Amino acid sequence: MTNSKNVCYYIFGKGSIKMLPKLLNSRRTNYTDYAIFLVDSYFINSQFVEGLPKQQQDMLYFVSTVDEPTTNDIDSLYEDILQKKNSIPCCVVGIGGGCTLDTAKAISNLLTNGGNAEDYQGWDLVKAPGVYKIGIPTISGTGAESSRTCVLINKNKNMKFGMNSEYSIFDQLILDPDLTATVPRNQYFYTGMDTYIHCIESLKGRHRHPIADAFSEQALILCKTVFGSTDMQCSENREKLMVASYLGGCAIANSYVGIVHPLSAGLSTVLNIHHGLGNCLVMNVMEEFYPEETLEFHEFVKKQGVELPKGITARLNEEGFDRLYESTIIHEKPLINALVEDFKTILTKSKVIEIFKRI
Numbered sequence: 174m175t176n177s178k179n180v181c182y183y184i185f186g187k188g189s190i191k192m193l194p195k196l197l198n199s200r201r202t203n204y205t206d207y208a209i210f211l212v213d214s215y216f217i218n219s220q221f222v223e224g225l226p227k228q229q230q231d232m233l234y235f236v237s238t239v240d241e242p243t244t245n246d247i248d249s250l251y252e253d254i255l256q257k258k259n260s261i262p263c264c265v266v267g268i269g270g271g272c273t274l275d276t277a278k279a280i281s282n283l284l285t286n287g288g289n290a291e292d293y294q295g296w297d298l299v300k301a302p303g304v305y306k307i308g309i310p311t312i313s314g315t316g317a318e319s320s321r322t323c324v325l326i327n328k329n330k331n332m333k334f335g336m337n338s339e340y341s342i343f344d345q346l347i348l349d350p351d352l353t354a355t356v357p358r359n360q361y362f363y364t365g366m367d368t369y370i371h372c373i374e375s376l377k378g379r380h381r382h383p384i385a386d387a388f389s390e391q392a393l394i395l396c397k398t399v400f401g402s403t404d405m406q407c408s409e410n411r412e413k414l415m416v417a418s419y420l421g422g423c424a425i426a427n428s429y430v431g432i433v434h435p436l437s438a439g440l441s442t443v444l445n446i447h448h449g450l451g452n453c454l455v456m457n458v459m460e461e462f463y464p465e466e467t468l469e470f471h472e473f474v475k476k477q478g479v480e481l482p483k484g485i486t487a488r489l490n491e492e493g494f495d496r497l498y499e500s501t502i503i504h505e506k507p508l509i510n511a512l513v514e515d516f517k518t519i520l521t522k523s524k525v526i527e528i529f530k531r532i
């Protein structure tokens with residue numbers, strides 16, 4: 174049995190970003206206390222960044238979202254902070270999508286635990302609580318705002334793995350649906366579907382937890398409403414998807430994902446495909462494992478008129494497919510959850526490669 178933790182505090186509602194100065198001030202007990210802002214590079218040169226409650230001693234980094242964060246990225250950022258400051262910050266503020274929120278979590282953990290990011294990739298390896306951290310999502314779906322992990326690509330080990338720890342959970346969230354108003358349409362769909370996929374994988378898995386099931390069921394209802402509607406990005410639907418994303422992240426704190434996420438992790442590791450798109454590309458060909466949900470997914474794609482790129486693996490050679498297989502099969506927990514203890518008897522190497530060839 175697991176002793177579960179969720180985010181302690183959250184503020185939800187349009188305009189709730191206005192609460193950030195007050196929350197930050199409550200962390201500043203000394204005039205030298207500084208905060209670190211990690212902001213999605215999407216907001217470079219924006220009025221939004223100009224308006225952040227940043228003080229002179231604070232640090233601001235933009236987190237690139239061209240590629241998903243790597244352990245090397247986190248180590249370099251940590252080194253830079255150590256060189257510029259000789260104390261730990263009073264708060265880390267992550268503002269952005271999953272890449273930025275996960276970067277904030279990983280930096281928060283490293284600042285108090287030391288070492289290298291890869292030392293904590295796995296289950297419950299973080300020894301001490303990280304720096305107090307506030308998460309502010311600007312896109313909905315990853316569940317990074319409420320999950321107990323922060324996923325990083327480890328290029329040296331050819332794998333994508335999270336710091337799965339209760340210390341990776343944000344201390345405070347600001348969930349402001351106004352912040353998702355400018356998300357490009359395809360991106361909104363790909364990322365939103367991450368929640369749908371978390372929930373169907375969790376509900377179809379062998380490991381069940383009644384509270385995770387309840388979170389997942391409610392999140393799925395919201396996802397179906399949003400993606401089955403004619404305007405998935407209207408104000409009301411952005412609110413719904415933000416709630417669904419939060420609930421989906423809570424669900425996977427008590428359960429495991431299934432087959433889609435490991436295959437998607439392979440695409441990220443080998444081909445630098447972003448998580449949301451990778452999930453959708455895999456979900457598109459999951460008839461054998463999730464037949465009803467795959468059909469429903471096809472209906473969502475059609476209804477929303479979003480584009481799914483084709484032929485992603487067309488140029489890969491044998492070695493490339495070998496790497497895809499290795500970086501998929503390493504995710505034992507979700508694959509055991511989805512299939513059987515000896516999951517490689519079902520998900521054979523030729524089966525995995527056949528799936529990737531259809532993507």
Ligand SMILES: [Fe+2]
Pocket residue numbers: 315367371434448
């Ligand atoms: Fe995900």
